[in-house]
Amino acid sequence: MPSFQTSPGTRDILPPQAGRWRAFTAQFADIVESAGYECIIPPMFEDLGVFLRLGDATDVVTKEMYDFEDKGGRRIALRPEHTAGICRSFAQHRPTTPWKVWYSGSNFRYEKAQAGRFRQFDQVGIEVLGSTDPLLDVEVITMGWQFFESLGLRNVVLMINSLGDPEDRAAYIEALRVYLESHAEKLSEESRATLQRNPLRVLDSKRVQDKPIIDAAPTIAQFLSDDAKAHFEKVKAGLTALGVQYSVNEGLVRGLDYYQRTVFEYVSTSLDSAQTAVGGGGRYDGLVEDLGGPATPGVGFALGIDRTLLACDSEEVFLLGAPQLDAFIVDVVDGMTALRLADELRAAGFAVDRAYDGRSMKSQMKVADRSGARVAIIIGSDEAEAGNCTVRNLMTSEQSLVLQTEVVTHLASIVGERNPRRNTQ
RNA sequence: GUGGGCGUAGCUCAGUUGGUUAGAGCGCCAGGUUGUGGUCCUGGAGGCCGGGGGUUCGAGACCCCUCGUCCACCCCA
Known part of the structure; x- marks a missing residue:
């Protein structure tokens, strides 16, 4: 604990x-x-x-x-x-x-x-x-x-x-109090206590014992x-x-x-x-x-x-939809490319998360899967050297090599256009 | 405030009439050869059994107190 x-x-x-x-x-x-x-x-x-x-x-x-x-x-x-x-x-x-x-x-x-x-x-x-x-x-x-x-x-x-x-209400409360007091012996103990404090509230009682008395009580309509x-x-x-x-x-x-x-x-x-x-x-x-x-x-x-x-x-209505991430970045080199690309994609309007702590590719891919992101952007040593990245569609498993400078437009072609959050010029 | 049920791993729960180092499933972490998730397999981490006192040779199990939680009353959204 x-x-x-x-x-x-x-x-x-x-x-x-x-x-x-x-x-x-x-x-x-x-x-x-x-x-x-x-x-x-x-x-x-x-x-x-x-x-x-x-x-x-x-x-x-x-x-x-x-x-x-x-x-x-x-x-x-x-x-x-x-x-x-x-x-x-x-x-x-x-x-x-x-x-x-x-x-x-x-x-x-x-x-x-x-x-x-x-x-x-x-x-x-x-x-x-x-x-x-x-x-x-x-x-x-x-x-x-x-x-x-x-x-x-x-x-x-x-x-x-x-x-x-207010006057109608006061007159009604008084009439109700008189009525309920005249039937007090048939009311539940709790309702008798309520009656002392606030006669109106007796009408809210859920106890079956009180029901016949409440049903026969004077109603507000006559006092309006x-x-x-x-x-x-x-x-x-x-x-x-x-x-x-x-x-x-x-x-x-x-x-x-x-x-x-x-x-x-x-x-x-x-x-x-x-x-x-x-x-x-x-x-x-x-x-x-x-x-x-x-x-x-x-x-x-x-x-x-x-x-x-x-x-x-x-x-079973108004149920919760899964959170929608556009992309999840997997970087098994040193994390710097993930840092840069995540920043750039977020500025461009996408919802992007990434893995931390330089874990194995398998481990990072599992996190990508769990995140619900639609695509994974993978940077291994080959990609880092060539200046590109592997963009994998996690729904269809299709993937292709894309230049890092073109990731924004490529991602837009998969998940749709977004409005930029920041001006990155 | 009153009454009843329940408190065992992050979650859902097993734990025989009190008897050795407290279990499962899910989740988490790591592996299953060279860079790829979902399925599957293997392993691992993680519990002063809500807390305190008592009974006993011995308590997660029994008793008392306390805290928390759930349900109901009360009241209200």
């Missing part, structure tokens, strides 16, 4: 898996940038107060925060999610609205790790600040939906709900104001207009306190672990104001990279 290992709940994303992560965020960026979202990179830690707005009844705030005091005596927390930090950023810089941003990065929550759940976990997401338009909700929800589609996922379902305006109702209707109409399949789930309440009106969740039906939500979001119209900014509506979502890739694994 080595002296040090990754801390609990963290892990190394090694190659080639890390390449898949990069492709994942690249694909996400491509889709949302096509809709005018721009990249934002907020800090990984902020004043603790920024995140306390997520809700003092939420586990994220009460037990999962990675907080500490820095050397200057400030109360700091590693971000448990991106939304609050982005709202703080908006309040601080006051960009023109609507402000459409996307992000990708790690979050931190002090939880016990299990399948699809880590202490350091990565998300991609978008946020829009400055508009209450329900058709913006539609755009946001659709972005996520289309991204899952672009990955090749077919077994993702979209659930939506409306939590109404006319405005909130109209908003929700327009969201549904918009989704239908775009052909986005959704189902209304009145038990969908989301974990953070700042949500109001539209909330939604993407759930993978091909995951058999406990964590099947691959993404979620909603509207948080009061959050910027809570953080000391101007009253500004907002809506957004976050997608879990781990869980989404887990879903990709189980649907």
Whole structure:
């Protein structure tokens, strides 16, 4: 056993898996940038107060925060999610609205790790600040939906709900609390405890014992104001207009306190672990104001990279392609020709690797084979003397002698033209 | 935070009711005559059997503690 290992709940994303992560965020960026979202990179830690707005009844705030005091005596927390930090950023810089941003990065929550759940976990997401338009909700929800589609996922379902305006929500919570308390003796012990902290969360219980009581509970729909109702209707109409399949789930309440009106969740039906939500979001119209900014509506979502890739694994989509090297240089003389040719070919735009440590030709050829390169460029003593090299196509095993000065054009004739990376004149 | 399963080579795992120098496959390295990969053959390197304590003449196997990991609850992406 080595002296040090990754801390609990963290892990190394090694190659080639890390390449898949990069492709994942690249694909996400491509889709949302096509809709005018721009990249934002907020800090990984902020004043603790920024995140306390997520809700003092939420586990994220009460037990999962990675907080500490820095050397200057400030109360700091590693971000448990991106939304609050982005709202703080908006309040601080006051960009023109609507402000459409996307992000990708790690979050931190002090939880016990299990399948699809880590202490350091990565998300991609978008946020829009400055508009209450329900058709913006539609755009946001659709972005996520289309991204899952672009990955090749077919077994993702979209659930939506409306939590109404703050007053609606408060009235509903009170009604729910009264109802649940009147049936408390039939609830599981865990749900009774949850009821004390946050009645909404009882609706999320997975225990069969609670199901009949939850099924018969009052629903939020009866408490929605006319405005909130109209908003929700327009969201549904918009989704239908775009052909986005959704189902209304009145038990969908989301974990953070700042949500109001539209909330939604993407759930993978091909995951058999406990964590099947691959993404979620909603509207948080009061959050910027809570953080000391101007009253500004907002809506957004976050997608879990781990869980989404887990879903990709189980649907066997978005699989990793082998890394593509154009050429691998084998030099059994002194390595100097490999040094020069590799530099020249890389400058010309090719992806080129080589062997080191002057190993035997057989050994270097094995490395060339493993590298996945399409051709091997071989320099033995004969070639070194004649100023040429043997170019071997590793797929077809055809090979020919080529002058070293013509390697660039010869390689282009096999693997195709490339755009130069550097001007070598 | 609570409960359960599991920790033996880089990876996946064997290791009989406790009994000599702890094994396999894959991977890695080196060879298989003179300069050529994938297949095949041969050899090699690599383990304080997660850590600590205990029981025993003797522990990888049994007991306790601890750490890690996986799964579930909780919660959430």
